[in-house]
Amino acid sequence: MSRKNIITISRQYGSGGRLIGRKLAEELNIPFYDNELITLAAKQSGYSEEVFKSVDEKATNSLLYSLAVYGNLTGSIAPMPLNDQLFIIQSNIIRELAQQGSCVIVGRCADYVLDEEPDCINVFVYADMPHRAARAVAEYGLDAAKAENIIQKTDKKRSTYYTYYSNKRWGQAENYHLCVDSGPIGIEGAMGVISAYVRART
């Protein structure tokens, strides 16, 4: 049986991790999943996509608390908070996608959700603040004076989201197979490094 490559990418805002993932998926000719996950989850649950987008990658209270209070998705009396419902639905979808074959998945704690999947390569992409700020201004049109603040707030949310669901520390090397500073080497350089890991693994 040939090996799959399930590449999960966690990324600091402005590090180019999402673009690196998309281009890598193109290069390897495998599916790429990011916001598509929300769409799939929304369709499956019956909630509107807009409602889910408003709580996506936000964490409140604790998932354990939610499970204790609300039970599971189908057996509960009171409805579970939307963000926890979304996480559970997305986690199920991520596991189904990983079953189907090789792919690249960005964000959504996919490394944690798939921690029992032997074919995962979990990647963390980051960069120093000047590189991220420059990228956020050039690519996302952020106001240069506010870029640093927005980056810090976004990453704070991502870190909280990751720790809330995984109980692990975002950006701690041991949670990933590979961590790449994209700052000095750019998008193509980081793709080359991740490709080298994928080749070595295959």
Added chain:
Amino acid sequence: MSRKNIITISRQYGSGGRLIGRKLAEELNIPFYDNELITLAAKQSGYSEEVFKSVDEKATNSLLYSLAVYGNLTGSIAPMPLNDQLFIIQSNIIRELAQQGSCVIVGRCADYVLDEEPDCINVFVYADMPHRAARAVAEYGLDAAKAENIIQKTDKKRSTYYTYYSNKRWGQAENYHLCVDSGPIGIEGAMGVISAYVRART
């Protein structure tokens, strides 16, 4: 002016980081520094190599405390603790070596010591416990029953040493340009990934 490649390697015990560094230096045909540093430092200071080996990569109290109490190496009344003397002498040697040209340096907080050197590529090599334990037994002849305990204690010391001198967290991705889990890809695989980063940087 052509770019140097100063590759610093921090590594978990049993991850193969030292061997990866040595083989990478061979491949790139550049000098490799590890225990040689102690020898150089010992010769320069006049202390015996044995005395220095006994305190190497051990941290006590605080370097700032030492500097406050004992002053610098030459102007002090009471002698500074040996481990801090060794760190300062080694740091000076590391900076001199980096000035001379491309090289690979393992351990000794070299990434922190050289934080103002623009040609550094700082690498952290790690692996999960089963891979490290198997390697420690096979390569260093550790008793299988004790391997895990020795690995944990050694890494605890390395972590304390790193934080003591750098005030940063050992194994936090952002402190390095590249973090590689050598477990699933082995020595050659990790060399390939680091080489890809070096190529992208050059």
